[in-house]
Amino acid sequence: MSAFDQHDQHRNNLLQELGIGPVWQLRHHGSTPAEAPDPVVARMSVEAGELKSPPSLTPELAAQSSRPQVMPQEEAMPQQRAAQAEAKPKPVTEAETVAEADTDTDTSLVSAMSWEVLQPVVESCRACGLCKGRSKSVFGTGDRRATWLFVGEGPGYNENLQGLPFVGAAGQLLDNMLKALGLARGDQTYIANIVKCRPTDENGKDRPPTADEIAACLPYLHRQIALIQPQVIVALGKTAAVSLLGMNLETPVGQLRGKLHHFNDIPLVVTYHPAYLLRKPADKSKAWVDLCMAMQAMPAN
Ligand code: SF4
Numbered sequence: 001m002s003a004f005d006q007h008d009q010h011r012n013n014l015l016q017e018l019g020i021g022p023v024w025q026l027r028h029h030g031s032t033p034a035e036a037p038d039p040v041v042a043r044m045s046v047e048a049g050e051l052k053s054p055p056s057l058t059p060e061l062a063a064q065s066s067r068p069q070v071m072p073q074e075e076a077m078p079q080q081r082a083a084q085a086e087a088k089p090k091p092v093t094e095a096e097t098v099a100e101a102d103t104d105t106d107t108s109l110v111s112a113m114s115w116e117v118l119q120p121v122v123e124s125c126r127a128c129g130l131c132k133g134r135s136k137s138v139f140g141t142g143d144r145r146a147t148w149l150f151v152g153e154g155p156g157y158n159e160n161l162q163g164l165p166f167v168g169a170a171g172q173l174l175d176n177m178l179k180a181l182g183l184a185r186g187d188q189t190y191i192a193n194i195v196k197c198r199p200t201d202e203n204g205k206d207r208p209p210t211a212d213e214i215a216a217c218l219p220y221l222h223r224q225i226a227l228i229q230p231q232v233i234v235a236l237g238k239t240a241a242v243s244l245l246g247m248n249l250e251t252p253v254g255q256l257r258g259k260l261h262h263f264n265d266i267p268l269v270v271t272y273h274p275a276y277l278l279r280k281p282a283d284k285s286k287a288w289v290d291l292c293m294a295m296q297a298m299p300a301n
Contacts, residue, residue, distance in 0.1 A: 110219040111226070115144060118223055122196050128216035130197035130209070136163030140192030140224060141185070147298070148181075148189045149230035150174065151221070152273060153239040156206050160198040165191045170274040174236075177274070181291055190228055192221055194243045214243050225263070232298050233266055234291070237273030244268060257290055260297055267297035 113121065122139050125131060138155040141164055158168045166174045175185055183189050195209040195217040209217070221244075225233070235241035238253040244263050245256075256270040271290035272283055 107219045110223050113223055115227060118220065118227075122220050125196070125220075128195075128197075128213045130195060130199055130213055130217075133200055134197040135160050137196040138163055138165050138193060138198075139196060140190060140221075141165060142190035143186055143188055144190065144228060146188050146190035146228055147231040148183060148294075149225065149228060149233045150178075150189060150191045150236060151233060151240040151244065152191070152193045152236045154193045154195040154209050155198040156275075157198070165193055166274070169278055173274040173277060177287065177291060180288065181295060190224070190230065192224055194218065194221060194240050196220060208239055208249075211249060214239075218243060225266070230266060232294050233263055233268040234294050235268060235270045237276065240273075241268075241270040257286070258293075260293065267294070267299075269294040269297060 110118070110121070119139050123137050125137065131137075134155075138159050152165060155165065156168070156170075159165055165171075174191070178184055178189060185191065195213055197217075199207050199209045199213060201207045233244065235244055235256075238251065238256065239249070241247070241253065241256045241261075242249055242251050245261055245268070247256075253270065253272065257272075259270075261268040261270065269290055271287045271294075272280075277284050277287055
């Protein structure tokens with residue numbers, strides 16, 4: 001059995017775990033797996049055609065919010081990574097600086113924060129009402145120099161208790177999706193959410209974050225993206241996609257899938273949230289197509 005055949009066999013096993021089956025595997029045609037063109041993805045790439053220009057952040061989202069529009073800092077591209085790493089961050093004296101702002105996230109401060117400052121700021125943040133019900137904020141986890149960034153909506157019950165993103169059944173499915181891509185949590189991957197604290201309704205059940213809550217929290221994710229500088233972003237579900245792309249919160253995920261988007265020149269692919277896939281496993285095959293598109297969107301090194 002050749003190395004590629006062994007690779008395919010391994011991938012088949014993983015796809016079976018996802019309940020997808022080998023029909024969606026990448027085909028190698030004599031090239032390496034990373035280079036191999038997949039007919040499905042190739043067709044979708046051509047159909048995609050319309051590449052979005054870098055979002056001007058959240059114009060529509062801001063329009064839905066009563067808060068002032070939160071604009072992102074212009075971020076350096078990968079080739080500027082080294083120069084940026086050497087640049088001295090603006091002195092931010094402390095985590096309390098933003099936490100004590102109390103009602104609004106200070107974007108200019110956040111956009112200058114290092115990892116070491118950013119994380120405690122998020123943990124003590126009170127910039128929106130979600131701080132009131134949290135047990136733990138969920139900062140995000142993984143490789144801080146990751147090539148892949150996966151972004152979900154917000155913490156749920158278990159995530160709020162553990163302070164980690166994507167735990168429980170949805171987390172297991174996400175782990176299987178990573179495995180199918182040849183990835184693992186924390187290895188070349190970073191996982192974060194649009195909001196860092198759990199949104200709940202009056203009955204204590206999970207709910208989507210509001211436009212105000214997203215606007216308050218988004219500067220933290222923007223800063224994480226600027227620090228990580230991933231090569232591809234996978235938006236898991238509608239909230240993640242429209243928040244990053246500055247689109248209307250009511251945009252159906254079906255209108256977002258199958259197109260190559262960009263966030264500040266970083267390729268962004270939209271797929272279903274793992275929690276949705278648990279409820280509707282028939283759509284796992286579509287999610288695999290999305291992940292293949294993301295793999296194809298990864299810039300060649
Ligand atoms: S959700 Fe975000 S903005 Fe709101 S309190 Fe938590 S960390 Fe702060």
